Amino acid sequence: xxxxxRLTPLQRVALRFAVISLLFYGLCxxxxxxxxxxxxxxxxxxxxxxxxxxxAHPMVGIFGSSFMLVFxxxxxxxxxxxxxxxxxxxxxxxxxxxxxxxxxTVWLAGFLFRYGALYTNYWPLPVTEFKPIAxxxxxxxxxxxxxxxxxxxxxxxxxxxxxxxxxxPVGPLLMSAVGIxxxxxxxxxxxxxxxxxxxxxxxLVAIFRGTIDTLLDAVVLxxxxxxxxxxxxxxxxxxxxxxxxxxxxVYKNIxxxxxxxxxxxxVLIYVAGTWYLLAGLISGRKLYMENVxxxxxxxxxxxxxxxxxxxxxxxxxxWNWMKILSGEMVTAFELVTSGIAIFVTLKTLHDARxxxxxxxxxxxxxxxxxxxxxxxxxxxxxxxxxxxxxxNTQWVIGAHAHMQLLVGLGMTLYAALYALFPMLTNDTQLKxxxxxxxxxxxHLIGGIGMSVCMGFAGMDGMLRRTIYGAEHPFELxxxxxxxxxxxxxxxxxxxxxxxxxxxGIRGLVGxxxxxxxDQGQEGDEVVATA
Amino acid sequence: xxxxxxxxxxxxxxxxxxxxxxxxCESWRLIVTDSADIFALMxxxxxxxxxxxxxxxxxxxxxxxxxxxxxxxxxxxxxxxVTCLVCLGVGIHVLTFNKVPWVKWDLTRDKQQIDQxxxxxxxxxEFLLPSPKLDIGIGNMVRFNVTSADLTYGxxxxxxxxxxxxxxxxxxxxxxxxxxxFDKPGTYTIRSTEYSxxxxxxxxxxxxxxxxxxxxxxxxxxxx
Numbered sequence: 001x002x003x004x005x006r007l008t009p010l011q012r013v014a015l016r017f018a019v020i021s022l023l024f025y026g027l028c029x030x031x032x033x034x035x036x037x038x039x040x041x042x043x044x045x046x047x048x049x050x051x052x053x054x055x056a057h058p059m060v061g062i063f064g065s066s067f068m069l070v071f072x073x074x075x076x077x078x079x080x081x082x083x084x085x086x087x088x089x090x091x092x093x094x095x096x097x098x099x100x101x102x103x104x105t106v107w108l109a110g111f112l113f114r115y116g117a118l119y120t121n122y123w124p125l126p127v128t129e130f131k132p133i134a135x136x137x138x139x140x141x142x143x144x145x146x147x148x149x150x151x152x153x154x155x156x157x158x159x160x161x162x163x164x165x166x167x168x169p170v171g172p173l174l175m176s177a178v179g180i181x182x183x184x185x186x187x188x189x190x191x192x193x194x195x196x197x198x199x200x201x202x203x204l205v206a207i208f209r210g211t212i213d214t215l216l217d218a219v220v221l222x223x224x225x226x227x228x229x230x231x232x233x234x235x236x237x238x239x240x241x242x243x244x245x246x247x248x249x250v251y252k253n254i255x256x257x258x259x260x261x262x263x264x265x266x267v268l269i270y271v272a273g274t275w276y277l278l279a280g281l282i283s284g285r286k287l288y289m290e291n292v293x294x295x296x297x298x299x300x301x302x303x304x305x306x307x308x309x310x311x312x313x314x315x316x317x318x319w320n321w322m323k324i325l326s327g328e329m330v331t332a333f334e335l336v337t338s339g340i341a342i343f344v345t346l347k348t349l350h351d352a353r354x355x356x357x358x359x360x361x362x363x364x365x366x367x368x369x370x371x372x373x374x375x376x377x378x379x380x381x382x383x384x385x386x387x388x389x390x391x392n393t394q395w396v397i398g399a400h401a402h403m404q405l406l407v408g409l410g411m412t413l414y415a416a417l418y419a420l421f422p423m424l425t426n427d428t429q430l431k432x433x434x435x436x437x438x439x440x441x442x443h444l445i446g447g448i449g450m451s452v453c454m455g456f457a458g459m460d461g462m463l464r465r466t467i468y469g470a471e472h473p474f475e476l477x478x479x480x481x482x483x484x485x486x487x488x489x490x491x492x493x494x495x496x497x498x499x500x501x502x503x504g505i506r507g508l509v510g511x512x513x514x515x516x517x518d519q520g521q522e523g524d525e526v527v528a529t530a
Numbered sequence: 531x532x533x534x535x536x537x538x539x540x541x542x543x544x545x546x547x548x549x550x551x552x553x554x555c556e557s558w559r560l561i562v563t564d565s566a567d568i569f570a571l572m573x574x575x576x577x578x579x580x581x582x583x584x585x586x587x588x589x590x591x592x593x594x595x596x597x598x599x600x601x602x603x604x605x606x607x608x609x610x611x612v613t614c615l616v617c618l619g620v621g622i623h624v625l626t627f628n629k630v631p632w633v634k635w636d637l638t639r640d641k642q643q644i645d646q647x648x649x650x651x652x653x654x655x656e657f658l659l660p661s662p663k664l665d666i667g668i669g670n671m672v673r674f675n676v677t678s679a680d681l682t683y684g685x686x687x688x689x690x691x692x693x694x695x696x697x698x699x700x701x702x703x704x705x706x707x708x709x710x711x712f713d714k715p716g717t718y719t720i721r722s723t724e725y726s727x728x729x730x731x732x733x734x735x736x737x738x739x740x741x742x743x744x745x746x747x748x749x750x751x752x753x754x
Binding site for chain 1: 565568569572573576577579580583584586587590591593594595596597598600604605608611612615616618619620622623626627630632633636637680681682684686688691692693694695696697698699701702703704705706707708721723724725726727728729731
């Protein structure tokens with residue numbers, strides 16, 4: 001059982017992020033299953049309720065669950081790996097509260113006021129189609145989330161560069177943080193010169209690099225939310241602002257540029273960093289082709305800023321050259337950068353064999369499989385020929401997005417969770433190996449099965465944001481998706497039971513609240529001392 | 531230069547239009563005219579790839595737990611892998627550009643010879659068609675000009691079995707046009723393919739596109 005009173009402040013804040021993340025994940029999959037049910041039996045709810053649910057679902061899943069788990073892990077890992085103190089513990093505490101409150105506010109905008117412009121928020125839909133109170137609450141919640149994201153980025157950057165514990169100069173540290181020393185070392189090796197040891201561990205380079213995109217994404221989405229807020233206030237005054245000041249296509253380009261940085265900044269880069277970290281921890285070896293991996297992270301910086309147009313391949317007013325260059329060609333390099341990460345990780349593991357099949361190794365391989373399936377699906381839809389049919393279909397959200405988020409990102413994060421669990425809980429062990437294994441198989445089969453079913457429906461043109469009536473032609477695929485989705489719910493319950501049973505209810509509550517000391521435990525300690 | 535030629539003969543039994551056949555110049559070429567056929571093929575490719583990826587990770591999982599020789603100097607394999615990924619990533623676009631006809635139709639749509647043209651307006655979650663039914667002759671290259679007065683919508687044409695033939699986004703304040711060659715007789719449904727709020731849920735017009743013409747005894751071959 002976890003003795004929360006012995007947790008360090010860093011462990012405690014990381015666990016707070018993790019607990020909130022897992023609770024939001026539970027809410028997210030519950031929403032997902034309700035929508036699955038509605039796709040089979042259309043009588044479950046009204047359209048405005050359904051779309052409010054659909055709007056809240058990705059916000060809860062991405063910001064409430066994925067971001068929170070990533071932030072918690074990185075708050076622990078960055079100072080630990082750099083052997084430095086966290087820049088501000090207080091900011092980290094404010095961070096999880098701001099994020100959690102923001103996600104709940106966004107969720108309430110849908111639950112109470114039926115805000116349902118979905119996560120795309122295409123202009124001017126949010127302003128003209130929903131009640132001003134709904135827009136106001138959504139914008140407020142989104143601004144809170146983005147404030148939390150900015151706090152995280154600031155705290156991480158400040159932790160990397162503060163000189164309280166070291167005397168390392170900022171310049172070389174910055175060069176190392178963005179991966180420039182990877183290129184320098186490749187050049188030096190080519191010229192037969194001595195290769196210098198980089199200042200920053202590779203996983204930290206990925207965290208730093210991903211955080212740049214995360215910050216930019218927060219600026220764009222936060223800025224758009226301020227626009228929503230201003231419009232909501234004017235609607236309340238009875239003099240709504242005109243909406244034609246913002247060109248719908250320009251808006252789409254700006255919004256997708258920011259939104260796509262989540263996929264490239266958080267998902268691909270942070271995941272690569274987590275793979276490198278886990279591969280090092282599991283194998284106990286230096287990463288294979290480390291300098292190339294460092295350099296690839298810098299290349300990804302250029303790639304991720306220039307791929308957004310693949311979301312606008314079906315927009316006929318978009319320039320053709322932009323569709324081909326950004327939408328097709330640069331996007332294709334996502335295949336290369338993620339392929340490099342997969343090769344480097346697998347080769348590092350392979351060189352250390354025989355390895356024990358631990359939960360973290362299992363989940364790591366599951367995560368790699370998820371991206372091996374999800375990234376090519378993304379490249380296929382980012383093709384002018386294929387996108388003419390696949391755009392906005394179940395393929396995009398199933399074979400690509402859910403495959404990457406649930407199987408790729410999800411299993412990678414679970415690998416990190418199982419790896420960090422003993423470190424964060426002072427060597428508390430999970431009680432059931434069976435439940436850990438069950439969690440793995442049910443989540444893997446459920447995630448892949450659901451995404452593939454959705455992908456097949458998408459190839460026939462089943463739209464992703466449309467309610468179909470009874471006995472629609474895609475019913476079989478949706479029943480399949482619901483079956484596999486329910487497997488993931490069972491997987492989640494097994495994992496939660498295992499974790500709570502291992503740390504105890506008291507330990508769980510103690511992560512958030514300082515509980516009075518347990519007399520019995522104190523007595524035991526006295527007996528043990530005697 | 532893109533053109534359309536008609537090949538007579540008793541090929542009407544070939545409902546699938548993904549064919550390899552001898553063209554007039556006696557060279558073999560891939561002729562694709564229906565998006566349904568491409569996606570029938572893609573289902574096979576996707577399922578096969580999924581099974582291969584799962585099998586590979588399964589095999590790796592077994593191998594990594596067993597002792598055995600390693601190959602520390604696998605740089606050649608690494609660079610071969612990266613080269614393959616670059617070729618694959620770029621190659622798929624080159625392939626579809628050359629073999630999927632609507633890519634070229636789209637990129638050169640301003641220069642296409644158009645047989646029929648329809649002006650469609652969208653506003654207040656409604657389609658406003660120029661006539662109750664859109665009658666299209668088989669083999670005609672058709673341009674759809676769709677405008678929106680308020681929100682972002684979508685314009686998609688669906689077959690009778692519910693599968694999609696093509697679509698585009700309809701962005702307010704911009705020209706949204708798409709050209710398509712209809713090579714099969716049938717009745718098609720128009721549906722908005724973009725979410726425009728809960729009120730847009732009923733944005734469907736069933737069986738409004740009628741494609742008909744002379745008895746379909748020929749195969750449309752699209753030559754580039």
